Amino acid sequence: MAASFYRKLYRVFLFVFGAILLAPQAFAADVNAKANYIVSLRGVNIATVGVAFKDNGDKYSVNISGDVAGLASLVAAGTATLASYGTSSKGGDLQSDQFELETIANEQSFRVRFQANKGNVTSTQVIPALTQNENRVPVAAAHRRNINDPIAAFFLKSNGLDPAVCNRTLEIYTGVERYDIHLKFAKNQTATSKATGYQGPVMLCTMRYKPISGHFSNSDTTNYMKSNQRFLIWYAPLENSDYLIPYRILVGTAFGDLSMVLTRLNN
Numbered sequence: 001m002a003a004s005f006y007r008k009l010y011r012v013f014l015f016v017f018g019a020i021l022l023a024p025q026a027f028a029a030d031v032n033a034k035a036n037y038i039v040s041l042r043g044v045n046i047a048t049v050g051v052a053f054k055d056n057g058d059k060y061s062v063n064i065s066g067d068v069a070g071l072a073s074l075v076a077a078g079t080a081t082l083a084s085y086g087t088s089s090k091g092g093d094l095q096s097d098q099f100e101l102e103t104i105a106n107e108q109s110f111r112v113r114f115q116a117n118k119g120n121v122t123s124t125q126v127i128p129a130l131t132q133n134e135n136r137v138p139v140a141a142a143h144r145r146n147i148n149d150p151i152a153a154f155f156l157k158s159n160g161l162d163p164a165v166c167n168r169t170l171e172i173y174t175g176v177e178r179y180d181i182h183l184k185f186a187k188n189q190t191a192t193s194k195a196t197g198y199q200g201p202v203m204l205c206t207m208r209y210k211p212i213s214g215h216f217s218n219s220d221t222t223n224y225m226k227s228n229q230r231f232l233i234w235y236a237p238l239e240n241s242d243y244l245i246p247y248r249i250l251v252g253t254a255f256g257d258l259s260m261v262l263t264r265l266n267n
Contacts, residue, residue, distance in 0.1 A: 035245065036197075036264040039066070042256035049260065060088040062151050078105035084151035086116075093156070095119060099149035099175060112175035120145045124175050139178055139213045147173040153181075158244050161188060161237060165244070166205035177214030181207050191236065191247055197262045198236050202247050207231040220254075228252055236262070 039047035064082040086097040114124040121144035158165040163185035170181040186204040230252025235244040249260045
C-alpha cells in the first residue's frame with residue numbers, strides 16, 4: 001500500500017510542494033523566512049511540510065521537506081525533499097539555476113537534479129535512470145529552454161491581492177517532465193478558521209495542468225490531472241510587505257481532496 005501510495009501521488013506532491021511559497025518577500029534583500037504546512041487527504045492529516053527561504057537580493061535558496069505524519073504513518077513511511085537555487089532581482093521573478101528532488105519510500109529512493117542557465121537546461125541527472133517506454137512522450141531539446149523549476153516558477157510579486165497575479169502561464173520543467181500550469185483568478189474570499197495560521201482576506205486562483213512531454217500518454221494520473229477542475233490555491237498577503245504567500249492549496253485526486261494549509265510563518 002505504501003509503495004502504491006507514493007508512486008501515484010508523487011507528481012501531485014510536486015505540484016503542491018512547488019507552490020508552497022509563491023512570493024514571500026522574494027525581491028527584498030536579506031530575507032530569511034520559514035513556514036510550516038499540514039497536508040491532509042480526505043480530512044485526515046498525512047504529512048507535514050517545512051519550508052526555509054533565503055534571499056539576499058541577488059541569490060535565493062528554497063529548501064522544502066515533507067514527512068508522512070499522523071494516521072498515515074501507520075500504513076506508509078517516507079520523506080520528500082526539494083530544493084531550488086538561483087537568481088533573484090528587484091522587480092523580477094526568480095530564475096532557477098539548480099533544482100533537486102529526492103523521495104524515499106520503503107527504503108527506495110528516487111532523485112532528480114538539473115542545472116540551468118538563464119532558463120535553459122544545461123544538464124539533468126535522474127537516479128535510478130528512467131526505463132525506456134514507448135508510451136513516454138520524449139522531452140525534446142526545445143522543451144528544456146525558457147523554463148523554470150516547479151518551485152521558482154511560482155514566486156510571484158504582487159501589490160496586494162491583485163487578480164492580475166493569477167492570470168499567467170508557468171512553464172515548468174522537473175528534470176523528468178515538462179508541463180504548463182495555467183493560473184486564473186477566481187474570486188476574493190475571507191479565511192476565518194482559527195485552526196490555521198492566518199485569518200483575513202485571501203484570493204482564490206484556479207490552476208490547470210497541461211502536459212507537454214516526459215509524461216506517459218497512457219497514464220491515468222496524467223489524464224486525471226489534465227482534466228482536473230479541483231486544482232486550487234488561495235493567496236494571503238504577507239504582513240508588512242507587498243507580497244503573497246499560499247494560505248491553502250487543494251488538489252482533487254482519485255483518493256479524495258489533497259489539501260495543504262499554512263499553520264505557521266516566521267519571517
